[in-house]
Amino acid sequence: xxxxxGSLMHMSIGKTKxxxxxxxxxxxxxxxxxxxxxxxxxxxxxxxxxxxxxxxTGKEANVYHATDSDGQEYAIKIHKTSVLGFKDxxxxxxxxxxxxxxxxxxxxxxxxxxxAEKELKNLYRIAAKGIRCPKPRHQKLHxxxxxxxxxxxxxxxxxxxxxxxxGKLLExxxxxxxxxxxxxxxxxxxxxxxxxxxxxxxxGHLYIIDVSQAVDIDHPCAHCLLFEDCKHVSDFFKKHxxxxxxxxxxxxxxxx
Ligand code: ADP
Ligand code: MN
Numbered sequence: 001x002x003x004x005x006g007s008l009m010h011m012s013i014g015k016t017k018x019x020x021x022x023x024x025x026x027x028x029x030x031x032x033x034x035x036x037x038x039x040x041x042x043x044x045x046x047x048x049x050x051x052x053x054x055x056x057t058g059k060e061a062n063v064y065h066a067t068d069s070d071g072q073e074y075a076i077k078i079h080k081t082s083v084l085g086f087k088d089x090x091x092x093x094x095x096x097x098x099x100x101x102x103x104x105x106x107x108x109x110x111x112x113x114x115x116a117e118k119e120l121k122n123l124y125r126i127a128a129k130g131i132r133c134p135k136p137r138h139q140k141l142h143x144x145x146x147x148x149x150x151x152x153x154x155x156x157x158x159x160x161x162x163x164x165x166x167g168k169l170l171e172x173x174x175x176x177x178x179x180x181x182x183x184x185x186x187x188x189x190x191x192x193x194x195x196x197x198x199x200x201x202x203x204g205h206l207y208i209i210d211v212s213q214a215v216d217i218d219h220p221c222a223h224c225l226l227f228e229d230c231k232h233v234s235d236f237f238k239k240h241x242x243x244x245x246x247x248x249x250x251x252x253x254x255x256x
Pocket of ligand 2: 197198210
């Protein structure tokens with residue numbers, strides 16, 4: 001139908017560039033044929049109807065905005081399937097048997113899929129305990145469909161860009177440290193890349209995103225990753241004038 005074709009055309013404009021061969025992702029941001037076919041199937045299964053554009057292009061993933069026939073909005077995160085995207089992720093992979101297997105296979109497509117599976121699973125675990133995050137919807141290959149945090153195509157700002165009053169920052173600080181504690185105590189997860197870059201501010205609340213690399217609390221690096229998360233969160237709020245606990249106090253608050 002024209003709708004599907006329309007979506008495909010949208011996907012091939014903007015940041016996406018193809019050179020001759022359309023079935024190969026020769027350019028960083030290109031969506032290859034396999035991925036397009038999977039997107040077709042998701043459209044046919046009514047998971048969404050239109051892909052409207054790109055929200056973010058990153059080293060490890062691109063995120064697109066989509067809507068369904070009811071106007072409900074989604075974010076589609078397409079993890080990279082190129083080795084380049086995996087360089088900084090070794091620390092999460094080591095110590096996780098499922099990861100190590102995919103990693104050792106050196107098949108970047110498998111790796112991308114593993115990140116997507118992990119992200120969906122973690123989002124379910126987080127949402128199930130009532131911690132604010134995008135509601136997970138679906139995963140196929142290296143893609144995750146989740147609810148869009150934002151409205152009318154406008155994505156919620158990252159905490160870094162939210163420009164909040166001191167009062168709102170103080171509320172946000174309390175909210176995020178409780179969320180970090182719940183994540184640890186109730187979900188038995190450590191985010192591992194938590195900072196003002198992976199927290200969205202929407203309608204007065206903080207939402208945790210980018211959880212594909214979150215590790216179990218018994219992962220060999222869980223506590224050092226948690227300590228880094230504590231440092232990033234404390235540093236951000238301190239820099240903006242909130243009287244915060246020290247990172248060591250925060251760490252103790254979370255694990256005890
Ligand atoms: P990465 O950092 O690996 O590129 P993220 O999951 O952090 O991937 O997503 C990148 C950016 O896309 C985020 O900073 C945010 O601006 C946007 N984004 C991601 N998920 C959503 C979502 N569910 N709703 C709205 N915006 C999102
Ligand atoms: Mn991120």
